[in-house]
Each structure stands twice: as structure tokens, then as C-alpha cells.
Amino acid sequence: MLFPFRRKAVCSAKPLRFSPQVTSLEDRCVPATLTEFPLPPGFAGVYTNGITEGPDGNLWFTDPAANKIGRITPAGQVTEFAIPSPDAGPSRGAGSAIIAGPDGNLWFAAAPPTASISRITPDGQVATFGLGDTLGLVNGLTAGPDGNVWFTENVYPFKVEKVGFITPTGQITSYTLSAPPGVRGNIGGITVGPDGNLWFTHDGTLATITPTGTIRDHVADNVVGAALTTGPDGNLWTSGARIDPQTGSAQDFIQRISLTGSVTTFNVGATSHYQGSIVAGPDGNLWFTEPDSNQIGQITPAGQVSLFSAPTNGSMPTGIAVGSNGNIWFTEANSRHIGEVFLTGTPPAPAANTATSLAIDVSSPAVGQTVHLTASVTSTAGTVTGGTVTFFDGTSAIGTVSLDAGGHAVLATAFKTSGGHSLTAVFNGTADFALSRSDALNVTVSRAGTTTKLTASANPAHIGHKLVLTVIVTPAFTGAGAPTGTVTLRDGSTTLGTATLDSSGQAVFTFTPGQVIRNGRTRFTILPKGVHHLTVSYSGDGDFAASDSAPLVLTVV
Secondary structure, three states: OEEEOOOEEEEEOOOEEEOOOOOOOOOOOOOEEEEEEEOOOOOOOOOOOOEEEOOOOOEEEEEHHHOEEEEEOOOOEEEEEEOOOHHHOEOOOOOOOEEEOOOOOEEEEEOOOOOEEEEEOOOOOEEEEEOOOOOEEEEEEEEOOOOOEEEEEEEOOOOEEEEEEEOOOOOEEEEEEEOOOOOOOOEEEEEEOOOOOEEEEEOOEEEEEOOOOOEEEEEEEOOOOOEEEEOOOOOEEEEEEEEOOOOOOEEEEEEEEOOOOOEEEEEEEEEOOOOOOEEEOOOOOEEEEEOOOOEEEEEOOOOOEEEEEOOOOOOOEEEEEEOOOOOEEEEEOOOOEEEEEEOOOOOOOOOEOOEEEEEEOOOOOEOOOEEEEEEEEEOOOOOOOOOEEEEEEOOEEEEEEEOOOOOEEEEEEEOOOOEEEEEEEEEOOOOOEOOEEOOOEEEEEEOEOEEEEEEEOOOOEOOOOOEEEEEEEEEOOHHHOOOOOEEEEEEOOEEEEEEEOOOOOEEEEEEOOOOEEEEOOEEEEOOOOEEEEEEEEEOOOOOEOOEEOOOEEEEEO
């Protein structure tokens, strides 16, 4: 489904600035305009999201909260692809682990615990490749100079770390490193250096590996952070936090590291406990994310830092990438937005604000009863036309409906479970009208009534011949599904048996009238000759009320 959105623009004419210890050699910092695109409706979580420029000129991103991979055009049109299996979905903790592969596809770190890498084609076809470790986490991906996708991996119980590559056809080669004694291993990001080799961080050090597998470790020590990229100045740049032993707070730093291991550290002036990302920008600077302070950062090769606040408070920017339009794009871990930093071009005027309200036509519905949910979308800018509304029951989407000419959307639905339901409606926005979400509408759903019916395969029944008694429990509403639970068959006040309903809400009792059953010293005759008044009682379950059948008068001859 396509979701065209208009950006929400926030111009920061005076970004926060911090003066590092190193004297700047040049000043390429410029005021930035930050805009946001709402994603398709859903519920955000603090999940690290990655983003990269795709081979098609669009931006591709991970959406772990929805178990989807998304694509956004430079104009802001969003398409999301559902991942068929949770095990193949995007990892919730690898901020830079989606990249454009050399084969024209997108590659991303799949969700743990089984270490794996997934590939998605531009038309949404997904394949997943296991790395051979039962418990592991892919932390970084990069397109190698050899036509393969290179990765870093932590292996449980974090005594072993791996760096390796996967070919476009899924063949895997990996090289093992050992974590320092007594230390929980932590391998970080990976990137192609200006020398054509692969560079990666692990356990506070910088290492390199050639495409043929020769590793040179400890090129630099005291390295901060896991995010890693190659800068426009021919150096490597990292971003991350270091704990201040005196205050216990996590201070964020950017490091410039030469290929010979010379390290220069710049204090960002912010704190963070979540991993951000860093990328070389088209303006000759480095751009990075600061999740905790809700900012996008820019640092010149000389070390001058500027910080720009994201438009949505508390959105936690994480992944960052350069788009084909020459602007910086970023993901937000705590809100359903993709952000853009304008370095070129002019953002369009923001969409008009809207308000969405939600109503239901049955105040106290039962399970399976058809109800109509009506969303009304209004705006001070005029009648809201076009666009769609998605309805939610809790965090689950239950339907999407187009707005009519009056700004209303009506969804006919039925509740499958009894109890409390929290309903919301989300207007997905258009080029002219902004996204909005209704307040929660709390509805209590009662159990559905039922009707229990008992039939006999023969009446009169004959002594010595098989008799089948069939019980059917039918809910009051066709949308309720099938009742579950047990039914009890009685002959007058005598219980003949109990059975469990099958998936269609039925149960079967089979007897031979006149059969004598012994239980210890007690003898009991099943349905002897005569007239019997048979009834069935349905026990009910959490969603369906109990009921009793009408008596079945059975004659046995």
C-alpha cells in the first residue's frame, strides 16, 4: 500500500553548537531545515532502525516494530513490505545493518536469536540466510569491494566475535576473533576503507581485514562506539559513548582515526545510552544521530560540531544515510517518522493539521456482533477529502477505509473476543492534510449468546444397534467464530457423558442402547427400552455464554 505524505518542516536557524578541543581548520557548518514524513500507522517502540540509499534512488529502512522493510522516495511516498516470518524480520538492535548490496538488492540484519541475514528485492521478495550460529546477533553490514556483503557478528555467550561475508547467492565465509579475557565481547560496525580493505570495531579497538581474509588487529585502541564510516578526508570516523568514571554518565564522542591508528577525539556535548549512526555527507562533513538528546549532528573534518533538534520531541533519531537528492535522511526509533535534513532544495509548505474522532454505533456489543466504526477527520483548512483511515484494536490494525466526500470513513467489523477493547483511528495523511490519531475509544464486549441443539441418528432407536447423538452449539452472531469448551449429555438427571467441542462447535456421542456397563460391582444399562428425555448442557467459554438444549424425547425399542 502506498502512503503519500507531506513533510512537516521545522527550520532551526540557530542550531546548538559546541566547541571541541581541536581548533577548526575549516567551517562547513550551515543552518539546516529538518522535515519529517509520517510512516504508515502503527505503534512505535524503542527499536533501532537502519536506513540506506537503495539502488533504485529511494531510501530503504527497517521497521522492526512492524516487522517490515520500508521504502521512501525522495518526494516522500512510503511503501512498506511485510516480512513473512518474524525470524526473517529486521533486527531491533542493529542501527546501520541495512545496506544496498552489489547485486541490486537490499540486505539487512535479521532478528535474533538465530544469527542470520535477510535479502529483499526492490519488489519485496525476501530470502533469509543463517550464519550457522544458534544464538548470535549481526551488528553491522557493508557492501564490500569484492562484490559480497560483509558483516560483523556477536556470538553467544559473547566470547567469540566474527567478521565475514555472504555472496549474492548466499554462500557464507567467516573469520573468528576472541573477546579479551573476562570481557563480554562486542563487535561493532564495518565499512570499506579508502585503502579497499574492510575496517571494523570490536572491544574498544579498530581492526582491518583484507577481502582475502587477512586480519590486522589493534590498529587503534581506546576506540569509542560501534558506529563506523569512512570520511571525506580519507580517515575513519566513529561515533559512540564513553562512561565517565566520576559521574557515571555516558558522554558522546566522535573520533577521527587515520589508517595508521592516530586517534583524535571530539566531545559532542551530548549524552546517550542508545547507539547512533554516522555517515559521510555530500557536503564534505560527517553527519550522525544522537538518540537521547533527540538531535542530528554535523561535524567538519576539522572537528567543529553542530547539533540540530528533530521536529518530534522524544523521537530518538538512530539510523542515518545520504539520499540520492543530496540530503541527509534519518530514522526515528521512538516515533513513526522518517526525517530529512535539507542541504539542497526547498521543502514544500507543511500539510494542514487535522483532527480525527472515532464513534461506534453499538455501545455494548457482543462477540461476533457486527458494529460500525466511524472516523471523522476535520481540519481548519477545509473539508478533508482523499486519503485513508486505519482502525486499530489495541496495537492490531483491523481495517483501512478511504474517506468519503464528507471526511468520514466507516468500517464494519465484529469483535472476536470478549472483554475490554481500546479502539483508535489513524488518518494516514495526504499531500495537503497531515496525519492524526483519534483518542482511544474504550468498549466492553460481552460474551455471545449460544444455542445448543441435540439430534439423534435414529428415533426410535433399537436395542443392540449403534446410536449417534450429535451436539451443535451455534453462536448468536455469525461473525463470532466457533465456540469451545465442553458439553454434558444427560438422560433425565443421569449423566451419560461429557465431550469436548471440535473446531466447528460440534460434539458426538456414540452408544449402543441396551449395552450393560460394569464399574466395579455396579452394573449400568445404557439407554434401556423405554422413553428417554435427553438434554445437553454447554459449559460456555471466555467468549461464548453457556446454554442448554431443548429435551430430545428418544424412544428405544
